[in-house]
Amino acid sequence: MSRQGDHRHEWKQSAHVHFQRWAHHYDRGMINILLFNPSHRRVLAQIRHWLRRGWEPIRILDIGCGTGTLLMHCLAFGDRIRSGFGLDMSENMLHYAREKAQLCDGQDRLAFTLGDAEHLPFPEAYFDLITCCNSFHHYPHQDRAAGEMRRVLRPGGRLILIDGCRDDPLGHFIFDICVARAENHVHHCSARRFERLLTQAGFDTVDQRVFGICPPAIMNIAGVEK
Numbered sequence: 095m096s097r098q099g100d101h102r103h104e105w106k107q108s109a110h111v112h113f114q115r116w117a118h119h120y121d122r123g124m125i126n127i128l129l130f131n132p133s134h135r136r137v138l139a140q141i142r143h144w145l146r147r148g149w150e151p152i153r154i155l156d157i158g159c160g161t162g163t164l165l166m167h168c169l170a171f172g173d174r175i176r177s178g179f180g181l182d183m184s185e186n187m188l189h190y191a192r193e194k195a196q197l198c199d200g201q202d203r204l205a206f207t208l209g210d211a212e213h214l215p216f217p218e219a220y221f222d223l224i225t226c227c228n229s230f231h232h233y234p235h236q237d238r239a240a241g242e243m244r245r246v247l248r249p250g251g252r253l254i255l256i257d258g259c260r261d262d263p264l265g266h267f268i269f270d271i272c273v274a275r276a277e278n279h280v281h282h283c284s285a286r287r288f289e290r291l292l293t294q295a296g297f298d299t300v301d302q303r304v305f306g307i308c309p310p311a312i313m314n315i316a317g318v319e320k
């Protein structure tokens with residue numbers, strides 16, 4: 095393996111160790127209030143908007159789902175969303191996701207799978223909607239992950255990809271300096287890089303919105319034409 099290959103392998107190991115530990119108190123942290131919950135609210139608002147306009151994402155995949163909070167909120171849309179799949183590389187995160195799901199009405203519509211965002215264990219064109227919040231910066235081969243998202247999305251399907259926005263000075267300080275030091279092996283994309291990655295992966299449209307101030311985040315909505 096090349097030196098770069100070795101180095102990239104370390105990314106996944108380090109993320110795995112980090113999230114295996116974090117899982118036990120993940121839902122209780124301040125960062126949920128500041129970053130994760132607002133990103134989930136954005137996704138839910140976007141889905142609500144689509145449902146009102148008659149676009150029904152029947153089958154959803156949440157990549158890097160953590161403890162499954164976003165998918166559990168999606169159950170509130172009722173059976174217009176028939177199934178939600180959560181994928182994560184951390185067994186402990188999935189343990190809490192499954193435990194929490196047992197307390198939800200409609201839990202039979204949710205499934206949680208251990209896996210890697212860069213090698214999705216799903217067939218082509220399987221999902222109507224893919225979501226990925228606060229996870230993409232951990233992927234060492236972001237082009238591969240974007241390609242996998244495109245592969246498993248059906249024609250007419252959509253992707254919502256949210257991550258920290260490092261394009262302004264505050265975002266650069268938070269994500270490129272503080273988070274990079276604390277977590278090691280992370281790479282937050284600029285808006286331009288997101289656009290390039292998604293376009294090169296085969297998405298036909300990419301719409302980007304920056305939201306939040308401290309910390310700022312970027313929501314990419316990418317679509318595949320029918």
Ligand SMILES: C[S@@+](CC[C@H](N)C(=O)[O-])C[C@H]1O[C@@H](n2cnc3c(N)ncnc32)[C@H](O)[C@@H]1O
Nearest residue numbers: 113158159160182183184210211227228229232
């Ligand atoms: C900060 S958490 C975000 C969890 C959830 N999406 C949220 O918004 O609360 C990042 C998650 O991405 C997962 N992750 C990191 N790298 C991954 C990979 N290559 N494949 C799948 N999951 C990964 C981690 O295990 C972790 O649960």
